[in-house]
Amino acid sequence: MPVLAGAEPFAHDGSEDIGVLLCHGFTGTPQSMRPWGEHLAAEGFTVRCPRLPGHGTHWRDLNGTGWTDWYGCVDAEFAELSRRCGSVFVFGQSMGGTLALRLAQQHGAAVAGLVLVNPSVTTLRKDAAVLPLLAKVVPSVAGIAGDIAKPGMVELAYDRLPLRAAASLAELWRLVRADLPRVSQPLLLLRSAVDHVVEPINAKIVLDSVGSEDVREVVLPDSYHVATLDNDAPLIFAHSVEFATRVHRDRAGEPA
Template sequence: MPVLAGAEPFTHSGSTEVGVLLCHGFTGTPASMRPWGEHLAAEGFTVRCPRLPGHGTTWREMNRTTWTDWYDCVDAGFAALRGECESAFVFGLSMGGTLALRLAQRHGADVSGLVLVNPSVTTLRKDAKLLPVLSKVIPSVKGVAGDVAKPGVTEIAYDRTPVRAAASLSVLWRLVRAELPAVTQPLLLLRSVVDHIVEPVNGRIIMDRVGSANRTEVLLRDSFHVATIDNDAPEIFERSVEFVRSVRQVGAR
């Protein structure tokens, strides 16, 4: 299956001291993470950003995948990174944040820290409760891509939402919510004040329920959902590097 131009996965081999796994969002692609990855690479970090199964091709192919396929992909990427680097951090956007939380729940202290941008663990949309039924009769609905405030910036993502895949995402949300207290790693959560895709309740649930003693929330005031390619991207990049260095410094004491 041909991959959309710009949607390719990417890696950068830098320091063996710090590695970062980047996880993109639902119906999105590594393109939304590439500027972040380039910034991290310039700081000398080793970077991996896989393309999740069913993403970056067609929404129809994505409908043939489930959350376990997406998780297995990032899990393999994390295992490879952990084998290369002393410290392995996981950064995620939207559903990529959900997957990052799942990695933290499953791998414990092997995950050195988490940086989440507009992560999702639920939705207030009433029709979401009907997803298991709708997925059997409706292949797709209008897409959620392109929620960017910055003029002239386009997200490489599907213009349709595959409903069976969305139903599977809701299963992942339930699992991650149930085990949030198991997330004890240092956590930096960056949340857009105006986000037309992920409601503010997601950030509140995560910040209230995780077991992390070191957890910080930062509000992004000039970006919409895909903040990693929006006006606040430089702040995200800089704060994430500061976070990694602060965690490493504390760990060295």
């Protein structure tokens, strides 16, 4: 299947000091991260935002992939950035936040820090318990894309939720939740006050369970789930630049 226009991955080669890996969400595309990436590039950072396997084409393609495919993609991008930059940060939205946490769990201090926007590690939906069985007989249900408060803003994402892929995401959630104490990197978590996709319990689980000492939570007052395209996007961009700059200086032993 051809890649949807606007769903392409993007990259920018900037500073060799700070590199940022951007991870988009489930059923989404790099389009939801592009404004963030452009802001980071304008600040001089090196940026990578891959298109996760099965995304940006047709929802049926996503059902042919699983969490190991998505993780393998970001893991390879992280390795490439690590060869180029002194401090590599991972920024993720929704499932991208899940993948970012897994990278931190697997790579330890090689991950300089994490910025998570409405990360997902569980769901309170009552049908989640039967998802593995349901996925065997129902290919997809109505999608979750486009939860944005800003008028006129559109997320490029699937209008269907592929259930086999969703069942695989649930497996990743279980792994990530179990290993949250292994996350010791500086962490900035930004969550929307109103989110119709990821429940508030997700942020609470992350913040209560990680082993990080440098932790900050920021509530986004005027955005829904896809906050990187929403009214509070400038707030996300500014906080993330300040965070990465500060943490890199601390790692390098430079004065503020």
